[in-house]
Amino acid sequence: MEVSKKTCRITINEAEMKDKLELGVGYSFGVWKDLYVDPYYVVPVKEDGEGNREGEFRLGLSYKF
Numbered sequence: 001m002e003v004s005k006k007t008c009r010i011t012i013n014e015a016e017m018k019d020k021l022e023l024g025v026g027y028s029f030g031v032w033k034d035l036y037v038d039p040y041y042v043v044p045v046k047e048d049g050e051g052n053r054e055g056e057f058r059l060g061l062s063y064k065f
Contacts, residue, residue: 021045026060034064
């Protein structure tokens with residue numbers, strides 16, 4: 001990653017982007033009034049050193065204003 005102090009522009013190459021990119025799916029469930037629980041599952045786009053792409057289940061909490 002390169003940062004130029006003059007223009008404040010960040011350049012990220014494609015390999016670095018794939019290292020951090022995840023693909024996921026989820027849904028929001030209304031719990032109480034405007035409070036929601038958001039379960040979702042994400043899988044990394046890039047395989048690890050052994051060739052695996054182990055996903056993980058995550059849980060979020062959100063409030064609608």
